[in-house]
Amino acid sequence: MTSFSTLSLYALTVQPPSATQDAISGDFLGNGRQQILTANGSRLAILEVSRRQKGFTEVFSQDVFGIIRRIAKFRLAGGTKDIIAISTDSGRLVTFEYLHDEHKLKAVHFETFGKSGIRRVVPGEYLATDPKGRAIMVASTEKNKLVYILTRSGQTDIAISSPLEAHKPQTLVYCLIGLDVGYDNPVFAALELDYSRAESDPSGEELGLLEKELVYYELDLGLNHIVRKWSEPVDRTSNTLFRVPGGPGAPSGVLCCGEDNISYRRIFNERPDVHRLAIPRRDGATEDPNRKRIIVAGTLYALKGGDFFYLLQSEDGDVFKVTFDVLGGVVERIKIKYFDTIPVATSICILKAGFVFCACESGDRILYELESLGEETDDPVFESDQFPIDPFARFSPPYFRPRPLTNLTPVEKLPSLNPIMDMEVANLSMEDAPQIYTVSGTGARSTFRTTRNALEVLDLIESPLPQPASNVWTTKLTAEDEFDTLIVLSLHSRTLVLKIGEDVTEASNTGLLADTNTLGIQQFGEDCVIQIHPRGIRHIQQIQFPEEDSTAVYVNFTDWQAPAHRTIIACASNNRQVALALSSGQIMYFECDSDGSLAMADEEINLDSPINCLAIPDVPEGSVRSFFMAVGCGDQTVRIYNLSPDMDGLILRNISVQALSAQPSSITINYMRDKSPRGYSQFLHIGLRTGVYIRSHLDEHTGEIGDTRRRFLGPEPIEFARVNAAGESAILAMTSRPWLSYTDPRTHSLATTPLNYMKFKSAWNFEGAQFKGVICVSANELRIFTFNDLANNTTYESIPLRYTPRKLVGYHDQQIYYVVQSENNTMSVDTKKTLMAQAKSTDMVVLKQEQADSDSDKNIVKEEQTNGVVGDAEETKGATDEDEWPPLEFGYARAGGHWASCIQVVDPVTEKAVIHTVELGENKSALSAALVCFESRENDYFLAVGIAENLSFSPYTYKSASIQLYKVSGDGRSLEFFHETEMTEPPLALLGFKGKLVAGIGRNLGLYDCGMRSLLRKAQALQCVSTRIVDLKTQGSRIIVSDQSQSVTFTVHKDLVHPNRLIPFADDSVARYTTCTTMVDYDTVVGGDKFGNLWLVRCPQKVSETSDESNDGQHLIQDKSYLGGTPNRVDVIAHYFAQDIPVSLQKTPLLAGGEKIIFWAGLQGTLGALIPFQSRRDFKMFQQLELALRNDDKPVSGRDHLAFRSYYLPVKSFIDGDLVERFLVMNRDKRESIVGQLTGSWTSESVDEAIWNMRGLYAF
């Protein structure tokens, strides 16, 4: 017997993670150009950068359902494209070839080498390829290294050998690269540390003597054997290696980078062969002159003719250019020069086209254009001759002054929410759908972002109109015209005709009837234009503009009068056909005669119900007429009539009917791209007065209606316009806001997305000589806009914040957010000010000294430099500025163990800016915040902020901890310090609760009221949890307390006893490192943990009831604790591995009129939705579909999908929507074969519809 759980969820990714783990450039398409391959979370994407489009286009993207750790590329001799190698947690080495035509990754190799999962000794942490594509090496953090030999077998196949082992126990690997040795035996270089000696030395002396070694592994292709060829001790702090070009005339070897150290080394080198550079340090008043940097990212770029250089980035973001002086293949010296400062990156790619791609650690990824190679700037150049080889020997450290970008210019940003620190979905700006508010980023690049589901449009023209217009059309003058010539506006009982030329002017003498309102304009036949107005049709022949001005001439016009006492209420037309609906319920039909005049058909339709709207599609290519007409009737139906004679030679026969839930307000028919074999199909679009939009497939031959999709768009009747959006035919639906219904460029299924644009009443397609777009009228304005890109259905607005945001607190009534921010290892504002002031005064002293003392040593020269530039800064920025350099580009001045922290008030709706900042001094850092309304303070609002002083992690220490209370002004826009209360431990969680404040103070849960000078404790649950309280949520008297490592504890508050009691009564049996939780209902909690899991736990019904029974909780206290915890345990009801670390969860609707779902945000920028299944039939289908897809569409990473989603605990009651949506991009045969495996009467179309509904009706 099948059993069902009570709840099943559909996990859908709304926005994939944007944190780039690794990025490499290469030619993966095989078209001779370079693309960028990025790995974000579990997604592999290929980006193309083109100068023509000034930016990125995503060529391909696929979820591999595995944790991608490294990516690499290789190309065998004679190959035309780069092959991708990835290392994931699958325990397999997988290589792909990207097939651009089929749009998929073809697995080339699939070699299992170890257990799955991320383990210490299973290779996968490091991946290196031989530059000539002859071998791949994978290594683990400790011990294991495997080498695979690649050979070409036959014309196309690449054969792979069984792995050769190069294991060394008790050895840690820091970095691994493939050396460039030309066509000699492949050599890999690894930075290793053998800790075995320290392991057996109780005195601890050996620990200090451990050496890091640079080890060369040679793969002997002749003997099929890997040997540890050579090794040499290197600087103990070395962390990364870069390959130096080899081959004839090139030096070969490595650049070994460590703290304050960049050295060139090669195999079998002698001491004098080594060349070392120190990493230049920033020279400034707020910089510690002794702080040493490390290199965090970098890239080699080889120029034509064998020359090459490196761009290496230090952890401050400063990029240095390292060049070599090579003489006959021997390195004479190496040089380093400051290049530019860009955000700290995980990967930097230089493209041959002159672009630099920076995959930033946080915030938007940026594409720069390489303006110059840094040869012209007058920054100091440091040579290796200046520095001793031994890093411990004394030397004078190199200094430079950072400056604004000169060699690079930012071209485009790839919006990225990574890292999201907190999120809330709310409808602050009172739109029909809520917005997603996130705080993200780190350091000075932190932002507050508003994300909306909307298409970005490009506004081209806006011009005022003399009076409000209700309708707009554009028309060509003849069938051959390429561009529109006339704009016709229907004003109040008047028609205005404009001519499009150099600029838009009013046209005269066009023959169009001006003193009536217009219902339709159509270019008709060869060279005629018809105007449909309530009393009839005006047919004008050959309108022309012989002069350049706006006076037209025409041959003649004929009027067709509507029958007496009847008016035209709706019309539809195309180039050869016209249909009119009269107020009497008649529909008259006309066709184009051979001379272009109107010929009325003998037949007509008489309907009993009023007619709301008509639609005739455009004439299909190669036909003389379109075949169908759709009529929207007042009796809540849409009827389809045939316009081409049927078998009996009759036309206007009713061939199909669709019943609707309300009266149709607008209908239209067009051709749209879809997944059919032909690539496009005919669709009928119906808009209802209730705001529901229906799209159905309209069969071209039989006129049958099928494959229907419904969606609620807004609470007003829908009007349609057929438009062209980014080169695809689409439908603009106008209701309470404009929507575009189009074909998703990736999945080729229907997508409906609102526009990021104002509301308008009427629109029409616009094709001008300069641009193509959409023309619309809203009240007194005429606007033209266009669509750039339909791939991205979200828009962002961002407001810069000061430091890394920690917590977001909303004051929804006042449309305000409070963000507490803190920055570790950063100098506070006060310290910076003092240092700057000191620097100025020392300058004075130095100046005097200099005058007195003529022999200036090096030190003073240095001071002198400082002097000069600080003076400049003073002139440009004024003395009050506390930052030496703009922190947005250069980051904040660093200071170990120091904190900079502040509270900011953000207005995301009206001012869209930070409106108030409270800076915390004294090395305090803000950890948590809550908006509290104290009952005892006449319901004034206070912002409570949890503070720790001198906080440091591992070990967790602090000097003092407190809760600061800030009084929020009436409009919420400013904060006034009220008082501060000392706490025993840093409060990591605060929450307003029953007119009081509940706080998690370490392990204890306390309830506080506001007193005159401090907070007053009213109740306490001592040792409520076992580690540290990190989150609090409440409903009624129940508080859900999250522990840092022990899941959630259900706690009840009893306020009818004195003193009040807080009693924990249920907790979890699994140790979950909770990051965030939210209550789904009174008994159910959904949470996320640090390992990337999402889970739902529920308190048993009985326990839940007993907890609320008594007023004093006496029996709850008496309950015996069970296994060292609370008396009861919660049940797990669902579990899912999401990969990204959830940082915020919320139960909220996401769409206008949508149902509530669980929405979550992940650290790496993921936005996801958990949608509960409503019908068991759907659930069963999805379950079977998921199962079928797991078998038939195995993840390309080689990871088993079920195992991946059950990474830590078995997946339970979850369907992976991302896997299910793979169905949409499969080819027809595969889809059919999968549908064949489903029980129940499912067809490919109905499965498609069910998948579409899960996204379309709940998320976007």
Place this chain on the structure above:
Amino acid sequence: MADKLRAQQQLESLQARYIGTGNSDTTKFEWTSNIARDSLSSYIGHPPMLQYMSIGLGQSRERTRVQFLERMIQPVGKPPETQN
């Protein structure tokens, strides 16, 4: 007897292959070191976790990664004095 020998051999090969496979003589030091090293290696290997910790520490991911690797050398302090 032969079975016992084989079991012994299997255990030995297992221990050689997978670090951390314990035996009756595993000391507390070895055991805790293994756990700590496994954890640190896992922090490095899971990109979101490394990022999470780097943000908390206010430093670049590369620096955090190197710190964790350094900590893997002797994660639980000096080894104890041997009895004999």
